[in-house]
Amino acid sequence: MSASQLPSGNGPLACIEKDLQAVEELLDRQAASEVPVASDVCRHVHRAGGKRLRPTLLILTARALGCRDDSPLWAAAAVEMIHAATLLHDDVVDGATKRRGTETAAAIWGPTAAIMSGDILLARSLAILVERSLSEVLHRLAGTATTMCRAELMQSLHRGRLDVDLDTYLEVIRGKTADFLAACCESGAIVAERPDLQPAAARYGLNLGIAFQITDDLLDYFGDPLVTGKPVGADLRERKPTIPLILALGSAPPEEADRLESLSSLGPKLTAAQFAEVQSILIRMGIPERVSGLADHYANQAVRELTAFPDTPETAALVAIAADLAHRRA
Amino acid sequence: MSASQLPSGNGPLACIEKDLQAVEELLDRQAASEVPVASDVCRHVHRAGGKRLRPTLLILTARALGCRDDSPLWAAAAVEMIHAATLLHDDVVDGATKRRGTETAAAIWGPTAAIMSGDILLARSLAILVERSLSEVLHRLAGTATTMCRAELMQSLHRGRLDVDLDTYLEVIRGKTADFLAACCESGAIVAERPDLQPAAARYGLNLGIAFQITDDLLDYFGDPLVTGKPVGADLRERKPTIPLILALGSAPPEEADRLESLSSLGPKLTAAQFAEVQSILIRMGIPERVSGLADHYANQAVRELTAFPDTPETAALVAIAADLAHRRA
Numbered sequence: 001m002s003a004s005q006l007p008s009g010n011g012p013l014a015c016i017e018k019d020l021q022a023v024e025e026l027l028d029r030q031a032a033s034e035v036p037v038a039s040d041v042c043r044h045v046h047r048a049g050g051k052r053l054r055p056t057l058l059i060l061t062a063r064a065l066g067c068r069d070d071s072p073l074w075a076a077a078a079v080e081m082i083h084a085a086t087l088l089h090d091d092v093v094d095g096a097t098k099r100r101g102t103e104t105a106a107a108i109w110g111p112t113a114a115i116m117s118g119d120i121l122l123a124r125s126l127a128i129l130v131e132r133s134l135s136e137v138l139h140r141l142a143g144t145a146t147t148m149c150r151a152e153l154m155q156s157l158h159r160g161r162l163d164v165d166l167d168t169y170l171e172v173i174r175g176k177t178a179d180f181l182a183a184c185c186e187s188g189a190i191v192a193e194r195p196d197l198q199p200a201a202a203r204y205g206l207n208l209g210i211a212f213q214i215t216d217d218l219l220d221y222f223g224d225p226l227v228t229g230k231p232v233g234a235d236l237r238e239r240k241p242t243i244p245l246i247l248a249l250g251s252a253p254p255e256e257a258d259r260l261e262s263l264s265s266l267g268p269k270l271t272a273a274q275f276a277e278v279q280s281i282l283i284r285m286g287i288p289e290r291v292s293g294l295a296d297h298y299a300n301q302a303v304r305e306l307t308a309f310p311d312t313p314e315t316a317a318l319v320a321i322a323a324d325l326a327h328r329r330a
Numbered sequence: 331m332s333a334s335q336l337p338s339g340n341g342p343l344a345c346i347e348k349d350l351q352a353v354e355e356l357l358d359r360q361a362a363s364e365v366p367v368a369s370d371v372c373r374h375v376h377r378a379g380g381k382r383l384r385p386t387l388l389i390l391t392a393r394a395l396g397c398r399d400d401s402p403l404w405a406a407a408a409v410e411m412i413h414a415a416t417l418l419h420d421d422v423v424d425g426a427t428k429r430r431g432t433e434t435a436a437a438i439w440g441p442t443a444a445i446m447s448g449d450i451l452l453a454r455s456l457a458i459l460v461e462r463s464l465s466e467v468l469h470r471l472a473g474t475a476t477t478m479c480r481a482e483l484m485q486s487l488h489r490g491r492l493d494v495d496l497d498t499y500l501e502v503i504r505g506k507t508a509d510f511l512a513a514c515c516e517s518g519a520i521v522a523e524r525p526d527l528q529p530a531a532a533r534y535g536l537n538l539g540i541a542f543q544i545t546d547d548l549l550d551y552f553g554d555p556l557v558t559g560k561p562v563g564a565d566l567r568e569r570k571p572t573i574p575l576i577l578a579l580g581s582a583p584p585e586e587a588d589r590l591e592s593l594s595s596l597g598p599k600l601t602a603a604q605f606a607e608v609q610s611i612l613i614r615m616g617i618p619e620r621v622s623g624l625a626d627h628y629a630n631q632a633v634r635e636l637t638a639f640p641d642t643p644e645t646a647a648l649v650a651i652a653a654d655l656a657h658r659r660a
Contacts, residue, residue, distance in 0.1 A: 038479070120476050154365060
């Protein structure tokens with residue numbers, strides 16, 4: 001079992017297994033305490049949520065840096081609730097009816113329930129942090145929630161545009177994914193009361209997040225649907241310019257660039273055969289290797305940020321996660 | 331000019347005119363600091379927002395209770411931002427293209443921009459409160475944001491149901507409107523460091539909010555569209571059970587109750603002539619007077635809660651607002 005597939009009985013995450021179970025209980029309790037529809041929506045999104053990457057990063061960082069009390073558990077529940085809120089709102093925005101094979105809350109209970117339950121999760125998560133006197137964590141997480149929305153807006157402005165360059169792409173994924181992982185790790189350092197290691201923790205999370213999103217975007221072109229639980233080609237059909245296409249358009253000979261541009265302009269009308277043609281052009285250009293190489297670069301950079309961390313099982317788990325994420329298949 | 335129509339040069343709000351101008355500047359600055367689309371959306375919703383009832387209540391309460399520093403201004407900007415966030419999300423949920431004669435942000439910039447900008451406003455408002463060390467205010471406002479969403483969900487469950495009774499209706503409007511006004515007044519008492527008067531401030535806001543929403547729901551049946559800026563009959567056409575219909579169904583003779591039920595089941599298909607028939611049944615039953623009487627009852631209750639407040643121009647303005655809101659025509 002890989003480090004990114006939780007829960008893990010004996011992998012590198014065994015050291016925080018009880019903590020992760022406690023977070024599940026907090027999430028269950030939160031969902032159970034809601035009004036009827038919100039309760040169902042929260043339970044659904046918590047269950048469909050999957051990997052618990054954000055609570056894991058927060059708890060590992062806090063424990064690696066010597067924190068022994070319960071404060072990371074509340075902060076970890078809060079980050080998962082914020083993550084759930086963004087999933088709920090993103091699914092409404094994208095009109096998505098499925099996420100990783102499971103029907104979305106927006107599809108089951110409608111957009112009102114999804115938007116309002118997302119708002120409840122966002123507001124409750126921040127309230128929990130005040131209740132636990134975790135103001136500094138609250139501030140960092142409110143900041144990352146804002147950053148994610150801004151990046152989502154930027155990305156929606158880029159939809160259908162093929163002139164997005166690598167720097168702009170990296171800026172969007174920093175905001176959309178990586179800053180949140182940075183905030184989780186930084187929050188771990190905050191609850192551990194290690195301000196000296198906050199910057200390193202944040203940089204670990206940021207680089208990990210970039211590697212994570214680059215890999216995600218590569219899997220959208222070349223993943224195995226049976227493993228990822230979602231069909232390939234969704235980004236291209238939604239006309240989202242992501243790294244495989246951006247790198248290809250930036251270095252393709254004129255004829256192939258023209259062909260890629262005309263195929264990607266088809267949007268939702270792109271057939272399976274046409275997508276296979278896109279894949280074969282990209283493979284011929286060595287795009288999968290280049291994208292993987294970039295993900296590796298950021299994952300390695302993430303690991304290097306941990307040199308100042310004490311030598312603990314939790315630090316080892318953070319290293320394992322970085323090594324694993326860049327090579328994940330789902 | 332009535333107390334509820336701001337800005338006012340010489341009315342009861344003259345005592346906080348500079349404060350309200352400062353809040354406008356904070357809101358302008360917040361909107362200006364946003365990314366492109368969010369900036370436009372925030373500016374639009376701040377401008378269309380109108381009466382600034384929530385900042386007004388917060389500042390009046392704080393000043394009435396002796397607070398002289400700038401802290402209520404930040405809290406006031408935060409409550410207006412939360413209000414703006416709820417308007418943005420409600421307009422997406424309701425599919426509304428106009429609000430009080432102005433096009434909604436969702437109609438102009440689309441649902442993505444409206445949902446994400448609402449999230450940004452919610453997260454930023456709470457972050458501002460941490461930055462200003464107003465944790466207790468933050469906690470109260472995060473609570474009211476949650477309460478509003480829960481009430482919106484409850485209301486959406488009631489849509490199309492005619493068996494909603496007065497108590498359930500009051501519970502929904504407490505959550506949807508009144509608790510937020512209570513939170514604003516309570517926050518004023520918090521920044522004024524008068525915990526002894528927090529409960530009275532909250533009860534003033536709660537009763538005021540109930541009076542406010544009851545009047546709003548009455549105007550939806552009997553308001554003058556030229557004054558309110560919105561057509562009558564929207565709630566009935568959206569099959570939202572509100573107080574005029576609830577009181578009428580609760581006391582109509584069987585024949586008229588049947589007629590009201592069949593007319594209200596028409597939803598969006600209800601014609602102007604049919605709505606006029608509903609109006610005339612309600613008038614014959616004395617519903618407008620009964621609803622006004624109930625609004626007066628809550629407004630008077632609000633004023634009674636102010637007896638423990640010091641005798642200041644700001645307290646007088648709070649009294650004037652309560653007297654005015656129950657009799658407003660827009």
